[in-house]
Structures are given as C-alpha cells and as structure tokens.
Amino acid sequence: MKHDRILLGHGGGGSLTRELITGIFAAEFDNPVLKPLEDSAVLVMSGKGYAFTTDSYVVKPYFFPGGDIGKLAVCGTVNDLAMQGAQPYWLSLSFILEEGLPLAALHKIVQSIGHTARSVGVEIVAGDTKVVERGKCEGLYINAAGLGRIQTTNWWGAGTVKTGDAVLLNGFLAEHGIAVLSQREGIAFTTRVVSDCAPLWPLVKAILDTGAEIHAMRDLTRGGLAAAVCDIAQAAKVGIHLDETTLPVDKEVRGACDLLGLDPLSIANEGKCIVFCPVAESERVLAATKQHPLGKEARIIGKVSSGPEGMAVMRTAIGGERIIDMPTGEDLPRIC
Amino acid sequence: MNTLVQQIDGLARQIGRDVQLMEVCGTHTMVVFRTGLRQLLPTSVKLISGPGCPVCVTDTNYIDAAIELCRRPYVVVATFGDLLRVPGSESSLERERAAGANVRVVYSPTDALALARECPSNRVVFLGIGFETTAPTVAWSIWRAARDGIDNYHVFCAHKTMPRVMEALLKDQHVKIDGFICPGHVSVITGAGMYRFICEQYKIPCVVSGFEAWDILKTTTMLLQQLVAGRAEVEVEYSRSVNERGNVSAQQLMNEVFEPADASWRGLGAIPQSGLAIRSQYARFDAARALDVRLGEAHVPPGCRCGEVLRGVLTPLECKFFGHSCTPVRPVGPCMVSSEGVCAAYYRYEKRVAA
Numbered sequence: 001m002k003h004d005r006i007l008l009g010h011g012g013g014g015s016l017t018r019e020l021i022t023g024i025f026a027a028e029f030d031n032p033v034l035k036p037l038e039d040s041a042v043l044v045m046s047g048k049g050y051a052f053t054t055d056s057y058v059v060k061p062y063f064f065p066g067g068d069i070g071k072l073a074v075c076g077t078v079n080d081l082a083m084q085g086a087q088p089y090w091l092s093l094s095f096i097l098e099e100g101l102p103l104a105a106l107h108k109i110v111q112s113i114g115h116t117a118r119s120v121g122v123e124i125v126a127g128d129t130k131v132v133e134r135g136k137c138e139g140l141y142i143n144a145a146g147l148g149r150i151q152t153t154n155w156w157g158a159g160t161v162k163t164g165d166a167v168l169l170n171g172f173l174a175e176h177g178i179a180v181l182s183q184r185e186g187i188a189f190t191t192r193v194v195s196d197c198a199p200l201w202p203l204v205k206a207i208l209d210t211g212a213e214i215h216a217m218r219d220l221t222r223g224g225l226a227a228a229v230c231d232i233a234q235a236a237k238v239g240i241h242l243d244e245t246t247l248p249v250d251k252e253v254r255g256a257c258d259l260l261g262l263d264p265l266s267i268a269n270e271g272k273c274i275v276f277c278p279v280a281e282s283e284r285v286l287a288a289t290k291q292h293p294l295g296k297e298a299r300i301i302g303k304v305s306s307g308p309e310g311m312a313v314m315r316t317a318i319g320g321e322r323i324i325d326m327p328t329g330e331d332l333p334r335i336c
Numbered sequence: 337m338n339t340l341v342q343q344i345d346g347l348a349r350q351i352g353r354d355v356q357l358m359e360v361c362g363t364h365t366m367v368v369f370r371t372g373l374r375q376l377l378p379t380s381v382k383l384i385s386g387p388g389c390p391v392c393v394t395d396t397n398y399i400d401a402a403i404e405l406c407r408r409p410y411v412v413v414a415t416f417g418d419l420l421r422v423p424g425s426e427s428s429l430e431r432e433r434a435a436g437a438n439v440r441v442v443y444s445p446t447d448a449l450a451l452a453r454e455c456p457s458n459r460v461v462f463l464g465i466g467f468e469t470t471a472p473t474v475a476w477s478i479w480r481a482a483r484d485g486i487d488n489y490h491v492f493c494a495h496k497t498m499p500r501v502m503e504a505l506l507k508d509q510h511v512k513i514d515g516f517i518c519p520g521h522v523s524v525i526t527g528a529g530m531y532r533f534i535c536e537q538y539k540i541p542c543v544v545s546g547f548e549a550w551d552i553l554k555t556t557t558m559l560l561q562q563l564v565a566g567r568a569e570v571e572v573e574y575s576r577s578v579n580e581r582g583n584v585s586a587q588q589l590m591n592e593v594f595e596p597a598d599a600s601w602r603g604l605g606a607i608p609q610s611g612l613a614i615r616s617q618y619a620r621f622d623a624a625r626a627l628d629v630r631l632g633e634a635h636v637p638p639g640c641r642c643g644e645v646l647r648g649v650l651t652p653l654e655c656k657f658f659g660h661s662c663t664p665v666r667p668v669g670p671c672m673v674s675s676e677g678v679c680a681a682y683y684r685y686e687k688r689v690a691a
Contacts, residue, residue, distance in 0.1 A: 003666075005434040009421075015665050260443070261418075261675055318337055318549045320372015322685040328664045 013222025014266075014327035036157045036235075039080040039219070042150065049150035051086035053077060057142040060334040062109065065179045066195030067270075069142055070109035072336060074116040075199045075270055077146040079219045082201040083273060085156065085208060086148035091117065092126035094143040099134040106140065120199040122146070151208055156216045158235035165215055165304040166282035167240065168275040170203060170289055171196070171297040172248045173225060177267035178256045180335050189259070193252050198271030203294040210288045212281040219273045221336060223327045226265040228274060229312040230326040240312040242302035242324065266327035268335045276304065340553040341376050347560035348378040356382045356512055357559055358648055360502060361519030362389035362676025363547055369681035371549040381556065384511075384648040385681075387501055388519060390466040391418045391674035392646055393601045397634040398465075398494050399424035405461055405492065405629060406437040412455060414448035415463040417441045421673045425635045445470075445477035445491075452481070452489035461623045464493040469521040471495045471612055472586040475593035478614065478621045490623035495612040496599050498522050499530050504607050506538045510649045515559035517552065518544040520574040527582030528572050535568040546574035593618055600634070602670070603643025642669035645678055652679040653687060 009016045026034060033041050040051040055076050062069040073093060081088045093113070097106065117124055154160075179195040200219060207214065218228045225247075233240045249257075249264045257264045271294060277285050282300055289295035302314075312324040348355070359365060365385045368374060374383055387393045403424050406413040413429065420430045420441065433439040438458075442448050445462050452460035464474045474491055481489040502516060518531055523544045531542040541562035545555035555573040562569060572578050590612070599611025614622040623629055636643065639657060644650035652658045657668050664680060667673035672680055 003431070005431065007430055007434050009430070009665075019665075316370070316372040316549075318371050318373060318376065320375045322370065322372045325684040 008333045009328060011333055012327065013227050013268075016328060017222075036159065038084065038157050040084045040086065042084060042155050042157075049086075049155055051081045051084040051148045051150055052146070053080040054143065054145040055080060057144070057336060058334050059180060059336050060138055061180075061183050062105070062139050064183050064195055065193065066176075067197035068109050068112050069140065070113035071116045072197055072270060073142040073144045074113055074120075074122070075197050076221065076336060077144040078120055078122060078199040078201055079270075079273070081146050081148035082199075082204040083217045083219050084148075084150060085152040085204065085214070085217070086150045087205070088120060088122045088146055088148040088201055090125045090147045091122055092145045093124055094128040095130070096137055096141040096143070097129060097131045098137045098139055099131060101139055109140070116199060120201050151205075152214065154214075156214065158216060158218070158232045161216045161232050161236040161238060161276045161304055162278075163238055163304055163306045164279060165276040166279045166300050167229075167242065167302040167304065168277070168282060168286055168289065168298060169225070169248070169301045170272055170275075170295040172250050172253070173220070173269060173272065174249060174253050174257065174264040174267035176270040177224070177332070177335050178253050181260070181332065182256065189256065191252050191256060193250065193256065196269055196271035198294055200271060200273055200294065203289065203292045206288050206292045207275065207285055210284050212277055212285045214285075215276040215278070217273050217275050220269040222268050224264070224266045224268055225274070226263070226312070226324050226327055229324060232276075233312045234310045236304075237309050239305045239307045239309060240302060241305055242312065242314045244314050244317045246299050246301045248297050248299065265324060270336065274301075279303065337550060337553065340550070340557055343557050344381060344553065344560060345378050347557065347564055348380050350564050351380070351560065354380045354382065355514040355560070355563060356384050356648075357515045357517055357556060358384050358386045358505070358513045359517040359519075359545070360386040360388040360498065361517075361522065362392075362674070363521065364388065364517060364519065364545065364552065365678055365681050366676055367547055367549060367552060369685040372685070373549050373552060376553070377556070381560070383517075383556070385678040386505060386648050387601060387604065387646045389671070389674050389676040389678070390470070390496065391422055392642065392670045392677050393496060393603070394422075394465055394494055394670065395600050395602050395634040396424055396636060397631045399428070401629050401631055402429060402463055402492060403427050403432055405623065405627065406432050406439050410457070410459055411627070412438045412440060412451060412458045412460045413463065414440050414442045414451055414460055416443075416465070418674050418676070419463055419465060421667065422670045423637075423667055423673070445474045449477045449481060449486065449489055452486050456488060459488050459490060459627060461490045461492050461627070464491040464495055467496055467498055467519070467522050468525045468590070471594065472525060472583075472589050475589045478593045478618055479589065481621055482618060487620060490621055490626050491614065492623035492629060493594075493612065493614050494599070495594065496601065497596070497610055497612060498526065499534065500607050500610040501601060501604065502531075502534060503538070504604055504610070505647060506534070506540060508647060511647055513540060513648070514563060515541045515543070517555050517559070518542050520544060520546050520551075520578060523572075523574070523578045523582065525583050525586050527580050528570050528578055529580045531570045535570055539568040541568045542570045544570070544572045544574050544578050546576070601646075602634075602636075603646040637668050640669040642671045642679075645671050652682040655679070659683060
C-alpha cells in the first residue's frame with residue numbers, strides 16, 4: 001500500500017521518517033554538508049569547525065514531570081550540538097503561540113528557558129513570535145536553532161564508528177517518553193517517572209577533557225536507543241552488539257512499557273547519549289562519565305564488530321540473541 | 337534457567353523424534369522472540385505459533401467495514417492502536433485518519449465509553465477485537481452504556497474465543513501438534529478446565545503458561561514430560577494466576593452481554609461456536625445492527641500467506657513477500673503489522689528476508 005499523505009508515523013523518528021527525509025527533502029536540497037544527515041551540520045569557517053542545528057518542539061502536554069517545552073527546546077538543541085563535540089554558544093527561538101494561551105504559562109516556560117540556557121552558558125540571541133487562532137496549535141510550539149564551536153580535532157559522525165569500539169551509555173532508558181505519556185489524556189497513569197531532560201554539553205566536555213579518542217556520540221531522542229544503534233550500524237557498515245543485562249531500565253518504566261505494549265529501547269530520552277570509543281579508551285571514558293552527575297549510572301552496553309554489517313543485535317538476558325530493529329514510527333506523537 | 341534447558345535436552349533425547357509445541361497467544365509469541373528463547377532449545381523441539389494474535393485472525397472484510405464506518409461523518413471510531421495500520425482491501429484506518437476520518441486510539445473500552453459521553457452528537461463505535469482477555473471489559477462497557485443510557489455507544493463485535501480454534505487446528509491434516517502451550521491471560525478468565533476435552537478427545541497435552549521466558553521453558557519441560565510418560569492432561573504452569581474455573585464474575589458479565597456464535601477466522605474460515613455475538617437485548621449497542629454495517633466478501637491480497645502462517649503450517653520465512661513487498665512499514669497482511677503478529681516477531685527479532 002503506497003502512502004500518499006503524511007501519517008503520524010512519519011514523525012516517529014524511525015524508518016518512515018527516514019523515507020521522508022531521503023525521499024523528499026534530501027533529494028531536493030542535496031549538498032555535501034547536508035549529506036551525512038547528522039543531527040547537526042558541520043560547517044568549516046576560517047579553518048574552524050562549527051556545528052549548526054535546528055529543531056522544533058511540539059510536546060504535549062507542555063508541562064510534564066521533570067520539565068517543560070522550553071527546557072526541552074534548550075536541551076534538545078544544545079544536545080544536538082554537543083553530540084558533534086561542539087560547545088553551544090548561541091540559540092535562536094521562534095514561538096508559535098495559540099490565541100488564549102495563559103500568559104502565566106508562557107512566562108513560566110520562558111523563565112525555564114532562561115534558567116536552562118544560563119546553566120550551560122548559551123545565549124538566546126534571536127527570536128520571533130507568531131500567534132495563531134485558537135485551535136490551530138495546542139498552547140505553543142517552539143522552533144529552535146543553535147550554533148556551537150567544535151572542540152575536537154577529529155570531526156565525527158555516525159559513519160566514523162569503527163570495528164572494535166566500545167558503546168557507552170550514560171544512564172537509565174526511556175524516562176522522558178514514559179514521563180510525557182503518563183500525563184496524556186486517555187493514558188494518564190500514576191508514576192514517579194520524571195523526564196531525564198538535561199543539557200548534555202557539561203558531560204560531553206568532561207569526556208572530551210580526558211583526551212580520549214572518541215569516534216562518535218549520539219543522543220537517544222525519538223526512536224530511542226534502537227533507532228540510534230540501527231542508524232549508526234547502517235551508516236558505518238558495522239555490526240553493533242549490545243548486552244541486554246547491561247541495559248539500565250527503571251522498574252516503573254519497564255512496568256509502564258509492559259502495560260502500554262512499548263519497547264523501552266525505542267522510547268525517547270532527552271538526557272541520554274551513547275558514546276563510541278576504542279575499547280582501550282573505554283574505561284577512562286567510563287570513569288569520567290560516572291564522575292559527572294549526568295553519568296552516574298553510566299556503563300558499557302556493547303561493542304562494535306565488522307558484522308553483521310548494518311545491523312544491531314542484542315544478547316538477551318536468557319542467553320539468546322535477537323535483532324534490534326529500526327522502530328517503524330510509533331503511534332505516540334508529540335513526545336518532543 | 338540452565339537447569340531447565342538441560343532438563344529439556346534430556347527429555348528431548350528420551351522422546352527421540354521431532355516434537356512441535358504450539359502457542360496460541362500473541363504475548364507468548366513476542367516473549368519467545370524477544371528473548372531469543374528458541375535458540376536455547378534442542379533442534380528436535382520446535383515452538384510454533386498458532387492463531388493467538390487477535391488482530392491477525394480478523395478477516396479483511398471486518399477492516400473494510402470499519403473503514404466504511406469511519407468515513408461516515410457522524411461516526412467516531414475508537415480502536416486499540418494495533419488495528420490502525422492493518423490493511424483492508426484498499427485502505428487502512430491510519431490512512432483514513434490522515435485523510436480526515438475521526439479515528440481515535442484508546443487503551444480500553446472504558447475510554448471509548450467516556451468518548452461517547454463527551455460526544456453526544458456522534459456515534460462512537462469501539463472495534464471489539466480480541467479473545468476472552470478483552471471480551472469482559474467490552475461486555476462491561478456495553479452493560480454500563482445500557483445502565484447509564486449512553487445510546488450513542490456501539491461495539492462492532494468480532495470477538496473470538498479460544499478452545500474451538502485449537503480443535504480446528506487438530507482436525508487440520510497439514511499441521512502436526514504434539515502439545516499446546518495454552519494462553520495464560522485467557523485462562524485467567526476462562527479457567528484451565530476448558531482445555532480438558534482436547535486432552536481427552538485428541539490425546540494432546542495442554543499446559544497453561546505464564547509470560548516470562550522462564551515460564552515458557554518450564555511449560556516446555558512439563559509438556560515433554562507428559563509426552564515421555566504418554567500422558568495427555570491439562571496442567572497449569574501459570575498457577576500464580578490461573579485456576580480450574582477462572583474468573584466467574586468476568587464470565588457472568590460476558591454471558592450477560594454476549595452469546596456464543598460461529599465466527600470467521602482469517603486463514604481458517606468459519607468455525608462453529610468460536611466467537612461472541614452481542615445478545616439481542618443489547619442490540620442497540622451492536623454497531624452491526626444499530627448502524628447497519630454490512631460485511632462484504634473477505635478479499636485476501638493475492639499471494640498473501642498469513643492464513644497458513646496463522647495455522648502454523650508455514651513459517652514467515654517461507655512466504656515470498658516476507659521482508660520484500662511485506663514489511664512493518666508497508667504490510668501486505670496483518671501478521672506483519674500487528675505488534676503480536678508472527679511475521680512482525682520474525683522481522684523485528686530474528687531473520688529478515690526469505691532466501
């Protein structure tokens with residue numbers, strides 16, 4: 001069956017999203033900077049590397065346990081830059097506001113943006129506002145763009161991951177997605193799970209300061225860990241092997257996933273990343289990560305081999321092995 | 337875990353021939369694949385999947401009728417998310433929603449009933465799919481709608497029930513079954529006693545299993561022990577939740593609202609007394625009667641072999657569409673799209689493409 005309209009699944013960060021990007025956008029905009037389709041573009045000016053990114057935030061509800069749409073906009077954009085090894089410097093923010101949005105809510109969100117931005121040393125240097133009629137958006141949407149300077153000498157991407165690399169994860173999975181879902185009408189359930197929403201630059205800086213050789217980093221947003229490892233395995237033409245017993249999933253998160261029929265591996269995070277580095281460097285990177293507040297639960301979750309090429313596989317807790325498949329696009333829209 | 341695997345190895349050697357154990361529960365299918373459990377078993381012990389995924393056993397004409405319903409301007413279709421991407425003859429509920437139809441994903445019939453209260457000028461139709469596990473909550477929603485006078489709530493009922501379809505598989509000459517891994521959740525409601533006729537009439541052992549990998553290994557051990565001893569009995573591995581008689585109040589509620597009826601199963605055809613129909617005193621809540629929904633012919637896409645997969649006759653890898661023209665993004669048949677479908681399990685967790 002051919003798709004002739006946009007489906008919600010096209011926004012899920014999985015294979016439908018990829019089809020949309022490669023089939024419609026990249027096909028028209030094709031250029032060498034865009035080509036790697038990373039979360040940030042790498043721009044070279046006067047011999048220096050800069051990371052440049054843009055992202056839109058439509059999360060529903062706009063206040064959720066552990067954060068709000070404003071904090072999310074700063075963190076998400078900062079993280080896209082940080083994953084390129086870039087220190088974030090400047091952000092622009094565009095607000096699309098719905099007629100009737102309480103000013104108190106907007107004020108609270110803007111304060112949250114200010115607070116989060118100051119905490120990582122980024123400045124909001126440009127912005128825009130538009131107001132649409134009631135019912136044309138739910139509360140507010142935010143579009144953000146960010147610019148940062150790359151702090152490393154090797155510029156990496158999904159394709160620079162190498163056979164023999166270790167895969168490091170900085171903490172518990174799927175908390176953002178479950179925290180947001182728990183607040184949705186029609187699903188609402190009581191849980192202590194809060195979003196892991198956090199700016200990752202300070203952690204990335206701590207890792208870079210070790211001087212260890214890093215081959216790539218990726219934050220685990222839409223599509224979760226599953227989408228990230230599938231994407232990287234394909235781009236780098238390697239096999240990524242994870243060990244299920246090492247994957248940290250909170251009991252309550254697992255319970256909520258079981259209840260809703262969701263796989264914690266494909267649920268969104270907003271303060272989690274995976275880091276690829278040579279096995280020989282991994283203990284040093286792990287130690288630095290664990291010392292940072294955002295990496296206390298960090299661990300090595302797997303390794304990179306030459307095969308099966310383009311695939312991610314997982315050793316299960318009972319000793320079997322299974323594929324980790326690219327999520328197709330969950331029916332869980334507006335998670336970020 | 338290792339002890340169980342060793343025990344299974346020993347029992348398999350004692351039996352000395354290939355045995356096929358069938359599970360008939362989508363949740364069991366997913367546990368088996370997600371944990372890679374089959375790789376721990378000796379090659380002579382094969383776990384095969386039967387018609388345990390409620391979405392997969394639903395005929396195409398039901399999806400077509402649901403699509404026809406959602407196109408009516410006054411209708412809101414409320415459904416479990418699983419049904420959204422299942423292809424009908426020409427479209428799917430997901431595509432209809434993108435084209436403007438009012439299709440809402442709900443997590444229980446209670447939510448659908450709440451929707452009916454909120455939208456008094458619409459007809460809210462809940463798509464009643466599932467086995468004895470979901471039927472009681474759907475029965476409750478109809479009973480509650482009757483009590484509270486929510487006359488714009490309807491159920492488009494295609495509920496199916498378990499034991500008769502297992503019998504139909506045993507009568508089928510194409511698939512050899514040495515034992516059943518019986519569904520845990522269904523049995524919580526029905527009780528384990530309902531499988532007894534299978535043991536007595538067909539001499540096939542039945543063990544009701546829980547949902548951890550460990551449960552399924554233990555169940556496998558119990559089935560093999562019966563085969564070694566030449567027994568055919570109902571046993572309950574999932575004894576923490578299942579007893580002989582089941583949940584009597586849930587059964588009474590089901591009986592109040594539903595009556596047993598013949599049902600049409602994808603891939604298996606009509607099976608007498610294998611489904612549930614809404615009793616005539618609740619007819620105004622029956623979408624088929626209240627909204628005059630007609631089931632057309634069931635068109636199976638040419639070449640789609642979901643029917644054989646559902647009967648355990650064929651593995652997904654033997655279907656030439658698998659992984660080529662049929663993928664989770666563009667499914668041809670329901671076994672690829674349902675989160676509990678056998679093809680989806682193979683595709684997601686095991687092998688990708690037919691040779």
